[in-house]
Amino acid sequence: MSFDAPFKIWDPSVGLNLGFFTLHYYSLMFVFAFGIGFFLMTKMYAIDKVNEKYVEPFFTWTLIGTILGARMGHVIFYQPELFKEDFWSVFLPISTKGGLKFTGFQGLASHGATIMVIATTLWYSFKIIKKNPLWVFDRLGIVVAIGGAFVRMGNFFNSEIIGKPVDPNSPFALFFPQQSSEYGVTIPRYPTQLFEAMGYFCLFVLLWVLYNKTNKKYQQGWLFGLFFIILWAIRFFVEFLKEPQGLEKIHLGSLNTGQVLSIPFIIAGIIIMIISKKYKITEAENGKPE
Numbered sequence: 001m002s003f004d005a006p007f008k009i010w011d012p013s014v015g016l017n018l019g020f021f022t023l024h025y026y027s028l029m030f031v032f033a034f035g036i037g038f039f040l041m042t043k044m045y046a047i048d049k050v051n052e053k054y055v056e057p058f059f060t061w062t063l064i065g066t067i068l069g070a071r072m073g074h075v076i077f078y079q080p081e082l083f084k085e086d087f088w089s090v091f092l093p094i095s096t097k098g099g100l101k102f103t104g105f106q107g108l109a110s111h112g113a114t115i116m117v118i119a120t121t122l123w124y125s126f127k128i129i130k131k132n133p134l135w136v137f138d139r140l141g142i143v144v145a146i147g148g149a150f151v152r153m154g155n156f157f158n159s160e161i162i163g164k165p166v167d168p169n170s171p172f173a174l175f176f177p178q179q180s181s182e183y184g185v186t187i188p189r190y191p192t193q194l195f196e197a198m199g200y201f202c203l204f205v206l207l208w209v210l211y212n213k214t215n216k217k218y219q220q221g222w223l224f225g226l227f228f229i230i231l232w233a234i235r236f237f238v239e240f241l242k243e244p245q246g247l248e249k250i251h252l253g254s255l256n257t258g259q260v261l262s263i264p265f266i267i268a269g270i271i272i273m274i275i276s277k278k279y280k281i282t283e284a285e286n287g288k289p290e
Contacts, residue, residue, distance in 0.1 A: 007173035007188040012157055029154030033147035034063060040143050044211070049287035054129045058121075062140070065120035066113045073112010110148070110235070111261040117144075134221035134272070134279055141227030142211060145204035148231065152197035163190025163241045183243045190241045199234035203227065218286060221276035228269025232262040 015024035042055045075082050086097050121140055125133035155161045159178040165187050166173045173188035183189075207223055216222050239258045 007168045007170075007175050009175045009177065010156075010159065010191070011177045014157075025157035026154035029150040029157070033150040034059070036150070037062075037143035037147050040146070041139060044139050044142070047212075048217075050129075057128050058124055058136070061120040061124050062117055065117040069116020069119075070109055070113035073109035073115065076112065110151075111258075111265075114265065132220050132279060134224060134276065135281075137224035138211075138217060138220060138222070141224045141231075142204065142207045145200050145207055145227060145231065149197045149200040149204065152193045152200065156191065156193035156197070161193050162243055163192035163195075164243050166190050189243065192238050192242045195238050195241065196234060199238070200231065203230050203234070206230075218281050218283065219276050220279035220281060221272045225269045225271075225273030225276060228265055228272065232265040232269070235259075236262040236266070 012025070015022045015026075015028070038055065038059050041058060042052055045052050045055055117140070118137075121136055122133050125131055125136045129136065152161075159176040160180065162176055162179055162183055165185075166189055168188045170188075172190055174191045175186070175188050177186065179186055179189075207227060210216050210223060210226075236259050239256055239262075242256075242258070244256060
């Protein structure tokens with residue numbers, strides 16, 4: 001497909017053809033997200049002199065929380081009718097409407113994943129590693145930032161979560177031939193997935209530098225609070241350029257569902273940064289269980 005136009009065209013293959021099956025790029029981005037996250041968490045535990053045996057259960061609980069929370073969040077916030085229309089598709093990657101078929105999970109919401117990962121991290125902190133949850137959350141924020149960048153790259157490969165129409169002559173104009181019909185007319189749009197991915201990557205770099213080069217990791221909760229504020233602020237402002245997905249259930253004036261749900265997290269981040277002053281520890285206390 002080719003066009004004599006000033007805008008760029010994004011029309012990739014769906015994945016890597018390995019002969020016996022196709023490895024979808026979206027799935028590959030999730031593998032990168034969790035793989036790099038596991039590597040970084042292992043490295044941070046080594047830096048903090050914490051037994052690395054605690055990394056694996058953290059990874060397991062985070063994986064469960066991310067997938068379950070993201071799926072439940074999508075259904076609750078965007079498609080609650082699925083509980084009645086196709087109940088098993090809420091929990092399993094199948095559809096029973098018009099016959100049983102494998103579909104994969106086609107709806108995931110980051111707000112739901114955040115809520116569930118917070119719950120699983122609290123469990124992990126109190127029952128497994130036995131440290132202040134804020135200590136764990138500080139390090140979790142770092143890996144989630146880079147993981148979020150890869151997930152948005154996966155959305156970019158899938159031509160989903162695209163932006164609103166833009167002037168074809170704009171340097172940001174991108175044409176998505178594979179976009180879903182739910183977005184309307186197939187015309188040049190903002191590549192909002194890339195805007196978010198770049199924002200999350202920059203956030204990761206900032207947090208990683210603060211963790212390694214400053215003493216802020218000893219003020220438990222400070223890094224996580226900063227992570228919450230910046231990540232959800234990025235989400236909030238990029239939403240202004242996103243095309244509504246047709247599943248919006250919550251509105252506040254001109255704000256869409258993603259923006260409304262981001263506001264409480266930004267406020268929570270501010271509160272966490274404020275109370276972090278009460279939870280300072282010394283370098284000697286950093287690696288010790290509480």
